Amino acid sequence: MPEIHAARRERVRQKIAEAGADAALITAGPNVRYLTGLASSNAALLLLASGLAVLGTDSRYALAAQRDCPDLELVIERFIEPRLAAEMTRRALRTVAFEAHEMSVERHAELAAAAEGVTTVPFGRKVEELRTVKDPSELELLATACRISAQAIADVFALIRPGVTERQLAAALDRRMVDLGAERPAFDTIVASGPNGAIPHHAPTDRPMRRGDLITMDFGALYGGYHADMTRTVALGEPAGWQREIYELVAAAQRSGIEAARPDADVADVDAAARDLIREAGHGEHFGHGLGHGVGLEVHEAPTIGYSRTGKLAERVPVTVEPGVYLPGRGGVRIEDVLVVGAGGTGLLTTLTTTTRELLVLLPGDADVATTNDLKNGMTLNLDGQLWTVVEFQHVKPGKGGAFVRTKLKNVTSGKVVDRTFNAGVKVDVATVDRREMQYLYREGSDFVFMDTQDYDQPRIPASVVGDAANYLLEEQTVTVAFNDGTPLYVDLPAAVELTISQTDPGVQGDRSTGGTKPATLETGATIQVPLFISTGEKVKVDTRTGQYLGRA
Numbered sequence: 001m002p003e004i005h006a007a008r009r010e011r012v013r014q015k016i017a018e019a020g021a022d023a024a025l026i027t028a029g030p031n032v033r034y035l036t037g038l039a040s041s042n043a044a045l046l047l048l049a050s051g052l053a054v055l056g057t058d059s060r061y062a063l064a065a066q067r068d069c070p071d072l073e074l075v076i077e078r079f080i081e082p083r084l085a086a087e088m089t090r091r092a093l094r095t096v097a098f099e100a101h102e103m104s105v106e107r108h109a110e111l112a113a114a115a116e117g118v119t120t121v122p123f124g125r126k127v128e129e130l131r132t133v134k135d136p137s138e139l140e141l142l143a144t145a146c147r148i149s150a151q152a153i154a155d156v157f158a159l160i161r162p163g164v165t166e167r168q169l170a171a172a173l174d175r176r177m178v179d180l181g182a183e184r185p186a187f188d189t190i191v192a193s194g195p196n197g198a199i200p201h202h203a204p205t206d207r208p209m210r211r212g213d214l215i216t217m218d219f220g221a222l223y224g225g226y227h228a229d230m231t232r233t234v235a236l237g238e239p240a241g242w243q244r245e246i247y248e249l250v251a252a253a254q255r256s257g258i259e260a261a262r263p264d265a266d267v268a269d270v271d272a273a274a275r276d277l278i279r280e281a282g283h284g285e286h287f288g289h290g291l292g293h294g295v296g297l298e299v300h301e302a303p304t305i306g307y308s309r310t311g312k313l314a315e316r317v318p319v320t321v322e323p324g325v326y327l328p329g330r331g332g333v334r335i336e337d338v339l340v341v342g343a344g345g346t347g348l349l350t351t352l353t354t355t356t357r358e359l360l361v362l363l364p365g366d367a368d369v370a371t372t373n374d375l376k377n378g379m380t381l382n383l384d385g386q387l388w389t390v391v392e393f394q395h396v397k398p399g400k401g402g403a404f405v406r407t408k409l410k411n412v413t414s415g416k417v418v419d420r421t422f423n424a425g426v427k428v429d430v431a432t433v434d435r436r437e438m439q440y441l442y443r444e445g446s447d448f449v450f451m452d453t454q455d456y457d458q459p460r461i462p463a464s465v466v467g468d469a470a471n472y473l474l475e476e477q478t479v480t481v482a483f484n485d486g487t488p489l490y491v492d493l494p495a496a497v498e499l500t501i502s503q504t505d506p507g508v509q510g511d512r513s514t515g516g517t518k519p520a521t522l523e524t525g526a527t528i529q530v531p532l533f534i535s536t537g538e539k540v541k542v543d544t545r546t547g548q549y550l551g552r553a
Contacts, residue, residue: 002037002068002069002070002071004037004135004137005034005035005036005037005069006071008034008035008130009035009047009053011130012024012026012035012047012126012127012130013047013048013049013050015123015126015130016047016049016097016123017049019097019121019123019126020095021049021095021096021097021121021123022048022049022093022094022095022096023046023047023048023049023088023093023096023097024046024047024096024097024098024123024126025044025045025046025047025081025084025088025096025097025098025099025111025120026044026045026046026047026099026127027044027081027098027099027102027103028099028101028102028127028128029041029043030131030296030297030298030301031045031099031127031128031131032044032045032055033225033297034127034130034131034297035047035053035127036053036055036068036069036072037068037069038055038057038061038064038065038068038069039064039225040057040060040061040064040065042057042058042060042061042078042080043055043056043057043061043065043080044056044057044080044081044084045072046084046087046088046096048091048093052071052072052073053072053073054072054073054074054075054084054087055069055072055073055074055075056074056075056076056077056080056081056083056084057074057075057076057080058076058077058078058080059076059078062074062076075087081107081110081111081114082110082111082114085111085114085115085118086114086115088115088118089114089115089116089117089118092117093118094117094118094119095118095119095120095121096115096118096119096120096121097120097121097122097123098111098120098121098122098123099123099125099127100122100123100124101124101125108120125302128301128302129302131296131297131301131302132294132296132301132302132303132314132317133314133315133316133317134296134316134317134318134340135316138226138296139316139318139340141223141224141225141226142223142226142227142228142295142296142318142338144181144223144224144226145182145186145220145221145222145223145224145226145227145228146220146221146228146230146338148177148180148181148182148221148223148228149177149219149220149221149228149230150230151176151180152173152176152177152180152219152221153173153217153219153230153232155176156169156172156173156176157234157360157362159172160209160215160234160236160362161209161236161362162208162209162210162211162236162432162434163208163209163432163434164208164209165204165205165206165207165208165209166191166192166193166196166204166205166206166207166209167191167204167205167206169191169204169209169215169217170189170190170191170204170217170219173185173189173191173217173219174189174219177219177221180221181221181223182221182222182223183221183222183223183224183225184222185219185220185221185222186219186220186221186222186227186228186229186299187219187220187227187229187299188203189204189217189218189219190202190203190204190216190217190218190219190231191204191215191216191217192204192215192216192332193207193209193210193213193214193215193216193236193455194207194209194210194212194213194214194215194331194455194457195328195329195330195331195455195456195457196331196455197213197214197215197216197233197326197331197332197333198326198327198328198329198330198331198332199326199332200288200289200324200326200332200334201218202216205454205455206454207454207455208434208436209236210236210434210483210486211236211237211486212236212237212239212240212486213235213236213237213331214233214234214235214236214239214243214247214331214332214333215233215234215235215236216231216232216233216332216333216334217231217232217233217234218230218231218334218336219231220299225297226295226296226297227295227296227297227298227299228295228338229295229299229320229322229336229338230336230337230338231322231334231335231336232335232336232357232360233247233250233332233333233334233335233359234359234360234361234362235247235359235360235361235362236362237361237362237363237486238361238363239359239361242327242330243331243333244359246283246325246327246332246333247333247359248359249277249278249281249283249325249333250278250323250324250325250333250334250335251335251357251358251359252277253274253275253277253278253323254274254321254322254323254335254337254357256273256274256277257270257271257273257274257291257292257305257321257323258321258337258339259273260273260274261292261305261313261319261321261339261341262313262341262342263313263314263315263341263342264312264313264314265312265313266310266311266312267303267304267305267306267309267310267311267312267313268306268307268308268309268310270291270292270305270313270321271290271291271292271305271306271307271309272307274291274321274323275287275291275307275323278323278325283325286325286326286327286332287323287324287325287326288326289306289324290304290305290306290307290309291305291306291321291322291323292304292305292319292320292321292322292336293305293319293320294317294318294319294320295318295319295320295338296318303317303319305319305321313341313342314341314342315341315342316340316341316342317340317341317342318338318339318340318341319338319339319341320336320337320338320339321336321337321339322334322335322336322337323335329456329457329458335357337357370427370428370430371424371425371426371427371428372405372422372423372424372425372426372428373395373405373424373425375390375393375405375407375428376390376393377390377391377392377393378390379430380412380430380431380433380484381409381428381429381430381431382429382430382431383409383428383429386411386412386413387411387412387413387431387433387484387489388409388410388411388412388418389409389410389412390407390408390409391407391408391409391410391417392407392408393405393406393407393408394406394407395424397424402423402424403423403424403425404421404422404423404424405421405422405423405424406419406421407419407420407421407422408420412433412482412484412489412490413489413490415467431484432484433482433483433484433489434482434483434484435480435481435482435483435492436452436454436480436481436482436483437452437453437454437478437479437480438450438451438452438453438459438478438479438480438481439451439453439476439477439478439479440473440474440475440476440477440478440479441458441475441476442475444460446462446463447460447461447462447463448460448461448462448463448466448470448473448491449461450479450481453478459481459488461481461488461491462488465488465489465490465491466491467490467491468547469490469491469492469493469544470524470526471522471524471525471526471544471547472493472497472499472522472524472526472542472544473491473493473524474497474499474523474524477497479491479492479493479494480492493544494544495543495544495545496541496542496543496544496550497541497542497544498539498540498541498542498553499522499523499524499539499540499542500522500523500537500538500539500540501520501521501522501523501530501534501535501536501537501538501539501540502521502522502523502536503520503521503536504518504519504520504521504530504534504535504536505518506535516531516532517529517530517531517532517549518530518531518532518534520534520540522542526547528542528547528548528549529548529549530549531549534549534552538552539552539553540552540553541553
């Protein structure tokens with residue numbers, strides 16, 4: 001496509017002439033690629049007002065430059081800016097424009113020192129301004145990147161279920177985009193679940209997804225150097241009223257922003273079309289970022305659609321429209337699509353990212369189906385509406401009759417242990433139990449307040465669920481809390497904890513042989529039996545399963 005790049009360089013030459021310069025030194029990587037076709041991490045273009053342009057790059061890209069840029073003079077050099085500065089002097093150039101927004105002060109000082117007799121002047125963002133309006137070849141590449149992105153998210157929806165982590169889902173999205181033809185993800189994929197959804201640019205963690213979560217995914221494919229950018233928010237399980245409310249608000253705001261994004265529209269007015277709806281609904285403070293931005297050789301490029309921005313939209317300019325509402329500690333919603341303003345000269349918009357923008361509610365089954373042949377210790381079963389954990393199992397194949405499985409099951413809620421026998425191969429429901437590491441904070445009335453160590457969510461667990469574990473809980477202690485379908489099941493403590501004796505009768509020195517015990521009150525308020533020699537203020541080990549004294553700590 002040398003002719004396309006040559007036409008682009010001619011447009012920049014007009015800008016050079018308007019600036020009263022003899023040449024422009026183009027050093028921003030995306031601008032070099034836009035004007036030459038060369039993708040390089042070390043390249044610069046000396047574009048003369050008239051005459052053959054000079055492309056500098058190093059030996060790693062020499063063959064690619066020879067192949068892709070046959071109509072340019074090539075300079076192969078490791079340190080290209082000093083080399084091109086010497087070229088300016090050799091060609092007796094008097095004034096050279098440079099990209100001051102990209103070049104550091106230090107690099108400019110080195111350039112000016114090497115370009116003897118040359119005056120350098122800022123060129124501004126002239127190339128970026130030309131890049132905002134895309135030609136048909138660019139729109140085709142961008143459309144492909146968007147199609148890959150939309151197909152990738154459609155393909156991974158089925159993977160979203162309780163227990164899958166944010167990091168795992170992000171990796172699956174990235175892999176799927178590459179499998180569908182992307183060079184790589186256009187940027188670091190965002191997956192934000194539950195309370196993390198209140199952080200617009202949350203980095204995926206090992207937090208497992210849970211029923212009741214809103215899950216926001218912000219991602220895009222890179223294809224032919226062009227960046228897609230797309231965001232979808234889904235609900236895992238039936239959404240709560242507040243979740244539907246903010247989703248419908250964001251969806252309405254996006255529709256309003258899309259309708260306003262017409263040729264010659266002020267970018268601030270487009271932003272206001274969406275932002276005003278969110279503000280009027282009482283969530284103005286929960287939408288802090290701009291409504292959108294241009295996309296192309298960079299994932300964020302001109303124009304910026306925001307409440308403090310100036311400028312107008314033009315035809316064939318691809319932009320994102322991405323309103324959001326973010327509620328700290330609860331979650332958030334963002335919906336984002338790439339649109340082309342005035343595509344085809346119709347004054348309408350072409351939506352390049354096309355999966356549904358309705359709230360998608362993912363309803364995984366309450367249980368997976370297994371057979372009694374698959375039983376193992378620790379597995380949780382849903383039997384007749386109650387949850388039971390397999391404590392012991394034994395496969396039996398008698399000489400006569402059919403095989404069976406003998407089990408001991410512990411009721412998750414009551415702790416009751418029962419014996420139960422199943423025929424071999426019978427189907428059973430395996431319940432999804434989400435075990436979360438949590439820190440105990442404090443007690444309030446009949447509830448115990450914990451904090452999830454991953455996302456800082458603070459659920460209130462009823463005393464009936466905490467049960468005997470309350471006897472051994474200390475503030476800031478880390479425990480495991482088990483949930484099923486968002487409902488807390490039990491609190492699992494370590495087998496032994498260390499607690500201080502807050503009150504007991506005076507200890508008797510030397511009384512270690514009689515085996516006598518006495519009551520002692522722990523710092524939690526629980527009472528246990530301790531040896532006679534234990535005194536108030538001592539720290540002891542206690543078995544949390546039996547409440548028995550195990551020894552001094």
